[in-house]
Structure formats: structure tokens, C-alpha cells
Amino acid sequence: MNNEGAGARNARNSGSDRIGRRATMSDVAARVGVSRQLVGLVFRNEAGVGVETRNRILAAARQLGYSPNTAAQSLRGSSTRSIGVIFNPYELTPLDILSRIYEHAATAGYRVLVSTTTETRTEQVAIDELVGYRCEALILIAPKAGFVELRRAIGPTPVVVVGRGMPGSDFDVVRSQGADGMDGMVRHLASLGHRSICYVHCLDVLDSDVRLGGYRRAMAGLGLEQRVIELSGDFTEEAGARAAELLMSGGDLPGAVMCNNDLAASGLSHRLLQFGLHCPRDISITGYDDNRIAGLSYLDLTTVCQDPNEMARAAVEAAVARAAGSAGLPREIFTGARLVIRSSTAAPSV
Amino acid sequence: MNNEGAGARNARNSGSDRIGRRATMSDVAARVGVSRQLVGLVFRNEAGVGVETRNRILAAARQLGYSPNTAAQSLRGSSTRSIGVIFNPYELTPLDILSRIYEHAATAGYRVLVSTTTETRTEQVAIDELVGYRCEALILIAPKAGFVELRRAIGPTPVVVVGRGMPGSDFDVVRSQGADGMDGMVRHLASLGHRSICYVHCLDVLDSDVRLGGYRRAMAGLGLEQRVIELSGDFTEEAGARAAELLMSGGDLPGAVMCNNDLAASGLSHRLLQFGLHCPRDISITGYDDNRIAGLSYLDLTTVCQDPNEMARAAVEAAVARAAGSAGLPREIFTGARLVIRSSTAAPSV
DNA sequence: AGTACATACTAGCACGAGCCAGTGAGCTGT
DNA sequence: ACAGCTCACTGGCTCGTGCTAGTATGTACT
Numbered sequence: 001m002n003n004e005g006a007g008a009r010n011a012r013n014s015g016s017d018r019i020g021r022r023a024t025m026s027d028v029a030a031r032v033g034v035s036r037q038l039v040g041l042v043f044r045n046e047a048g049v050g051v052e053t054r055n056r057i058l059a060a061a062r063q064l065g066y067s068p069n070t071a072a073q074s075l076r077g078s079s080t081r082s083i084g085v086i087f088n089p090y091e092l093t094p095l096d097i098l099s100r101i102y103e104h105a106a107t108a109g110y111r112v113l114v115s116t117t118t119e120t121r122t123e124q125v126a127i128d129e130l131v132g133y134r135c136e137a138l139i140l141i142a143p144k145a146g147f148v149e150l151r152r153a154i155g156p157t158p159v160v161v162v163g164r165g166m167p168g169s170d171f172d173v174v175r176s177q178g179a180d181g182m183d184g185m186v187r188h189l190a191s192l193g194h195r196s197i198c199y200v201h202c203l204d205v206l207d208s209d210v211r212l213g214g215y216r217r218a219m220a221g222l223g224l225e226q227r228v229i230e231l232s233g234d235f236t237e238e239a240g241a242r243a244a245e246l247l248m249s250g251g252d253l254p255g256a257v258m259c260n261n262d263l264a265a266s267g268l269s270h271r272l273l274q275f276g277l278h279c280p281r282d283i284s285i286t287g288y289d290d291n292r293i294a295g296l297s298y299l300d301l302t303t304v305c306q307d308p309n310e311m312a313r314a315a316v317e318a319a320v321a322r323a324a325g326s327a328g329l330p331r332e333i334f335t336g337a338r339l340v341i342r343s344s345t346a347a348p349s350v
Numbered sequence: 351m352n353n354e355g356a357g358a359r360n361a362r363n364s365g366s367d368r369i370g371r372r373a374t375m376s377d378v379a380a381r382v383g384v385s386r387q388l389v390g391l392v393f394r395n396e397a398g399v400g401v402e403t404r405n406r407i408l409a410a411a412r413q414l415g416y417s418p419n420t421a422a423q424s425l426r427g428s429s430t431r432s433i434g435v436i437f438n439p440y441e442l443t444p445l446d447i448l449s450r451i452y453e454h455a456a457t458a459g460y461r462v463l464v465s466t467t468t469e470t471r472t473e474q475v476a477i478d479e480l481v482g483y484r485c486e487a488l489i490l491i492a493p494k495a496g497f498v499e500l501r502r503a504i505g506p507t508p509v510v511v512v513g514r515g516m517p518g519s520d521f522d523v524v525r526s527q528g529a530d531g532m533d534g535m536v537r538h539l540a541s542l543g544h545r546s547i548c549y550v551h552c553l554d555v556l557d558s559d560v561r562l563g564g565y566r567r568a569m570a571g572l573g574l575e576q577r578v579i580e581l582s583g584d585f586t587e588e589a590g591a592r593a594a595e596l597l598m599s600g601g602d603l604p605g606a607v608m609c610n611n612d613l614a615a616s617g618l619s620h621r622l623l624q625f626g627l628h629c630p631r632d633i634s635i636t637g638y639d640d641n642r643i644a645g646l647s648y649l650d651l652t653t654v655c656q657d658p659n660e661m662a663r664a665a666v667e668a669a670v671a672r673a674a675g676s677a678g679l680p681r682e683i684f685t686g687a688r689l690v691i692r693s694s695t696a697a698p699s700v
Numbered sequence: 701a702g703t704a705c706a707t708a709c710t711a712g713c714a715c716g717a718g719c720c721a722g723t724g725a726g727c728t729g730t
Numbered sequence: 731a732c733a734g735c736t737c738a739c740t741g742g743c744t745c746g747t748g749c750t751a752g753t754a755t756g757t758a759c760t
Binding site: 022043065067069070071072074075080089090092095098099102103111113114115116118119120121128129131132133134155157237238241258267269270271273274292293296297298299 | 372415417418419420421422426430439440442445448449452453455461463465466468470471478479481482483484505506520551570583588591617619620621623628642643646647648649
């Protein structure tokens with residue numbers, strides 16, 4: 001009964017309208033009356049298929065709701081043509097970078113697989129998932145774990161880290177010229193007449209070390225006194241608010257406060273308003289990242305745009321190169337940082 | 351040369367230290383000197399493997415850095431045991447839901463595949479990706495497209511929509527009791543002595559229609575005059591700020607403003623401060639969602655917690671049930687909404 | 701008429717793992 | 731001594747697709 005000769009295979013395939021089962025290439029082929037391989041040629045957009053046949057195949061595929069099975073493609077293909085991305089979705093900058101990664105990867109012919117970290121989902125778990133799918137390279141945006149730990153979890157897959165240094169690793173690194181950005185910011189404030197410029201240094205921020213270095217260098221270069229408020233914790237608006245309280249209780253208010261991220265600037269600005277201090281009338285405030293909130297009309301933050309698009313482009317480029325087998329020493333790529341002047345900075349009131 | 355009899359297969363397998371190639375079950379088996387099937391039994395945690403053999407297999411797997419190939423599992427297995435989730439990562443509530451979805455899906459033995467929408471990445475593209483991976487069910491958090499469009503893109507896969515109604519569809523729907531939440535909020539404000547309660551109605555928010563309905567019902571029930579400011583656009587803080595401007599130019603200020611989301615409340619609060627109005631001294635402000643920002647010390651928003659965990663649980667449960675083939679009419683599940691009273695509401699100043 | 705070659709299509713193996721149906725060794729009971 | 735059974739393990743087919751190596755058919759050129 002189950003041995004009907006050559007017809008058996010086709011019989012199985014055409015009996016495919018089993019509930020929930022997706023159409024396969026064989027289903028499409030059977031419908032048109034050609035071989036499965038020909039359908040494959042059409043979907044891979046290869047030459048050597050008659051125009052009329054191609055159209056009939058495409059029509060049948062549409063009718064049957066055929067869509068290629070990615071798992072089968074990954075399994076059979078010599079490469080999976082996919083890049084994995086790991087990030088914390090609660091931070092805005094990584095999100096901006098992610099959306100650009102999608103675009104650049106598509107251009108390069110790569111698929112993007114996303115795996116997020118959360119409070120309860122560790123980097124280890126996120127990595128395992130992507131390794132399971134055999135991504136050809138991973139892009140880690142602001143990872144928390146160290147090199148050894150990450151490398152052990154990831155195995156032989158190439159890695160690109162964005163927004164954080166990885167000294168001594170074999171990872172490629174993409175970070176913005178945070179030092180230059182902060183340097184430019186200090187000069188901007190100085191040119192407005194500010195001499196008392198305080199810096200709010202939130203740890204747990206992309207490239208926070210580099211940014212602080214830029215502030216210090218620029219202040220030293222101008223012969224100005226450095227004043228740094230260091231804060232930790234993930235809730236960066238809260239950090240800004242705490243900075244506001246420290247400033248208010250500190251006696252002498254600075255003319256300008258530079259925050260190393262926009263969220264902190266937002267919290268700072270809000271909290272200072274509650275103390276009756278208006279920005280920029282009473283105090284100038286700056287952010288960093290040029291996130292969505294920096295452009296809000298009531299904040300209108302002077303900030304530094306670290307060009308998520310450029311970071312994404314560099315990261316994808318590095319990932320694709322490694323996926324294609326490029327050897328060589330790990331590279332460190334610095335992307336540009338551009339000062340964005342808005343209305344939260346003005347000449348000091350004194 | 352390539353016909354060495356029975357040894358050929360093993361030769362291929364053990365020649366596996368080709369650069370970048372991941373170990374497979376066969377590699378592990380060859381290392382231990384057992385069959386591939388036995389390795390499979392170990393990794394599927396099935397009975398019938400000797401204790402010592404099992405340990406040797408696990409040790410070899412660790413040494414070789416073996417990890418199961420998800421694509422192969424999906425392809426071969428009778429089911430892919432994966433649920434796809436589509437959402438816009440720039441909104442906070444979907445993020446809260448997502449992180450819980452990961453947990454509930456894991457409990458149910460399902461993998462989660464994430465595909466985000468962005469300004470440049472349409473729902474269509476996000477759907478195609480997940481369909482390609484043959485997710486057994488999709489969870490769409492606050493999708494923009496309509497039923498017909500979504501169903502066409504998705505094909506026969508079951509769908510659960512979160513945070514939005516889908517009248518006339520065959521999708522399961524999970525939404526919070528937004529009406530009850532708003533009702534409770536109105537009563538809370540009324541009990542503080544407020545009679546002039548304005549409502550900021552941002553469209554493009556989860557269940558915005560239901561929430562507005564709750565406000566209207568409660569106000570009508572108390573015999574209070576309804577005052578609704580309707581705003582559209584994605585940038586919800588901006589919407590709150592615009593509402594503040596409308597209120598200031600309107601002449602008579604309400605004693606309390608209810609926003610249908612926390613971000614708008616934040617923007618409103620900030621902008622009102624710039625006009626010199628302090629919350630809650632001069633005006634009470636409420637949000638909705640109990641997002642991260644609602645808990646910020648300087649906002650400390652009275653809001654409604656719609657329990658992302660509960661929504662995630664319900665969504666995963668529905669998705670898993672459908673994936674397992676449960677038939678029946680589409681269900682609409684309402685999850686609870688709980689009033690969270692903080693310090694942004696107080697008795698009116700007059 | 702025969703060679704050369706392009707065009708349109710097909711056969712068959714392979715990817716890595718799941719799953720069903722075995723197989724052989726050792727033990728028990730009669 | 732032999733059936734009956736469990737335990738530990740293996741053979742072999744399969745999922746849906748990519749890829750290499752083909753086979754027909756026609757058309758052009760010597």
C-alpha cells in the first residue's frame with residue numbers, strides 16, 4: 001500500500017494541504033508540473049529558467065502561500081548568511097544602532113537575528129540562542145561581560161563589540177570618538193563664556209571612559225577647573241536628578257553641566273526646574289547621544305550625535321568581513337561624533 | 351580516492367576541524383566512539399543511556415564546543431517549538447511585555463524569535479522573517495496594520511494580538527482592562543476633591559480607545575464635565591508638552607490632567623514646570639502603564655499598572671494553545687489593571 | 701551530416717538532527 | 731535449554747533546501 005513506485009513521492013507532496021503545514025518547493029513544483037530544482041532556481045533568482053515557466057512558478061507559489069524555509073536554507077547552504085545582534089532594548093542608543101544594522105545587513109545580503117538581554121535574560125542565554133542558529137558573526141552592543149567569558153560562550157564565531165573597548169581581545173571594536181565629542185562640547189561652552197563647567201559621569205554608559213577623558217583633556221587644555229560628579233546605576237534619568245540635588249546642596253552652582261548621556265540631562269533639567277532653575281536662562285545643560293528625547297521641543301538639548309548609522313555601518317562591515325573569513329588582527333574603529341547645538345546652552349547669566 | 355568504503359563517512363566527520371566549522375553530533379560521537387544517535391539521546395535528555403557513556407558524551411561535547419544546530423532541529427522536528435514576537439522596541443510597554451514573554455515561553459518549552467519594526471522596517475518584513483523560520487504562532491504587540499493585511503502576510507500561522515482590538519478577525523486578543531484602570535483613576539482624583547479633570551488622549555497608544563472609554567464612563571457616572579485633548583503622533587512626550595501649551599493658552603486650568611500614557615505625563619509635567627506650575631502643588635498629573643519613568647523620583651507618577659507580566663502570560667498561553675492545534679473561536683482576554691498611587695496626585699490647591 | 705554550443709530543465713547527494721524500528725548482550729524464570 | 735524481557739545502543743529514513751553534475755532539445759556553423 002505504501003509502495004506505489006515513482007508516484008509515491010509526488011503523492012506525499014500533493015497531499016500537503018494538511019492543516020497548518022506550509023507549502024514547500026515540492027508542492028509548488030507539483031502544482032506547476034516541473035521539478036523542485038527548477039522552483040529553487042526561480043527563488044534563488046538564477047538564470048536558465050524560461051520566462052513563461054518562471055511566471056507560472058511564481059504564480060503557483062503565491063497561490064499556495066509558499067515562502068522559503070529559512071531553517072532548511074541555513075542548514076543546507078554553505079553559510080547561513082545571518083548576523084546575530086545582542087543588546088539591551090531599554091537603552092535608546094543601541095536601539096538606534098539596531099535599526100541601522102537591519103538596513104546595512106540587508107544591503108550586504110545578510111539576515112539579522114536579534115536576541116535581547118533583560119533583567120532576567122543573561123548575555124549567556126542570548127548568545128546561546130544565536131549560536132544555535134549558527135550566525136556567522138555576532139554584534140554585541142555594549143555588552144557587560146568580559147572577554148574571556150564572552151569568548152567561551154560564543155566559541156569560534158567572530159565578534160564585533162560596539163560602544164565599549166575590549167583590550168586584549170580578538171574582537172573587532174566600534175566606538176565613537178567620544179573624546180572629540182566632549183572636547184568639542186567644552187569648547188562650545190567656553191566660547192559662550194562659561195568657565196565653571198561641571199561633568200556628570202554616569203558609568204554604565206557606552207564609552208563612558210572615553211567621554212570623560214575628552215572632558216578632562218579639554219578642560220585641562222583651556223586651563224579650567226574640573227568638577228566631576230560620578231554616578232552609577234542603570235536608571236540614568238535618576239542619576240541626572242541626583243546630580244541636580246548634589247549641585248543644589250553644594251553651594252556654588254556651575255554655569256553649565258555636561259551630562260554624558262541625554263537621559264541624565266533630561267532628569268537633571270526636570271529636577272532643576274523643580275528647584276526653580278530654568279535652562280538655559282539660569283544654567284546650561286548638555287547631553288550626549290542625540291537620542292530621540294534630545295530633540296523634544298521642551299528640552300531641545302545641545303548634545304553630541306555619535307551617528308548610530310555610522311556605527312552600524314562599521315559594525316556590519318566588520319562582521320561581514322569576518323564572516324567571509326577575513327583574518328588579521330582585531331581592528332578598533334572610531335566613528336565620528338558631531339556637536340549638535342540646540343537651545344539648552346546659552347551664555348552664562350552672570 | 352573518494353571511495354574508501356565504510357570509513358569514508360567517518361573520515362569526513364573527523365576531518366571536522368575545518369576553520370570555523372562547528373562540531374556536530376557526529377563529531378562528538380566519533381570522539382567518544384559511539385553512534386550519533388546516542389549523542390542525540392543524551393541531548394534530548396532521554397532515558398536508555400548508560401551513566402558513564404552519558405558523562406563521556408557530555409564531556410566530549412564540552413571539549414568540542416558542541417551546541418545543537420537550531421536550524422536542523424527546526425527542520426527535522428515535527429514542530430519548531432518557537433514563537434515569534436513582533437513589536438516596536440521604541441515603546442516601553444511592549445518591551446516590558448517582551449521580557450516576560452521570554453520567561454513564560456521558556457517555561458512552556460518554547461523558543462522566542464524576535465523581529466522588530468522600525469521606521470524603515472515594516473511589519474511585513476518583520477512577519478516574513480518569522481514566517482521563514484516557521485514559528486508556530488506569532489505574538490504581535492500593538493500592530494499597526496489591519497486584519498486582512500496581517501492575515502495575508504502571515505498565512506495559516508496562529509496569531510495573538512496584544513494591546514489592540516481586532517474586530518472581525520480570527521486572532522486571539524490580549525488587552526488590559528484599560529477602562530477599569532481609567533475608571534479607578536477618575537474615582538481616585540474625585541476622592542481627592544477634583545472636579546475639573548482633563549484627559550489627554552494620545553492615539554497610537556495601546557488600547558487608547560478602551561482607556562478613553564473608561565474616562566468617559568467614570569466622568570459621566572460622577573456627573574462631571576468631560577474635557578478631552580486629542581493628539582496624535584508617535585512622540586508621546588511631545589504630545590504631553592503640546593497638551594501643556596494648549597492648557598496654558600486655554601484660560602481655565604483643570605485641577606488634574608490624566609494622560610493615557612506615562613511618557614505624555616512626563617512631557618506634560620516638564621513643560622508645565624517651565625510655565626512655573628508645579629505638580630502636584632498646582633496641578634495633579636497622572637499617567638498610564640507604570641513604565642520605568644513613572645517611578646523616577648522627581649516624577650513619581652500616579653499611574654495604572656497594566657501588568658505586563660500578566661499580559662505576557664496570557665499571550666504565551668494563547669499562542670502555545672493554538673500552536674498545539676487548539677481550535678475554536680478567537681478569544682479576547684482582558685488582564686487586570688491596578689491603580690498605583692504615587693505623589694503626583696494631591697488635593698486641588700483651590 | 702556532424703560538431704559545437706546554448707537553453708531549459710532534472711537527478712541525486714548533502715546539510716544536522718529527530719525518530720522509529722531494530723539488534724545484541726545479559727538476566728530471569730521454568 | 732529456551733522463551734521472554736530489559737538495557738544500551740545503532741541503522742536508516744526523513745525534514746526542505748542548495749548545489750554539482752548531469753540530460754534532452756534546438757540552433758548555428760562548418
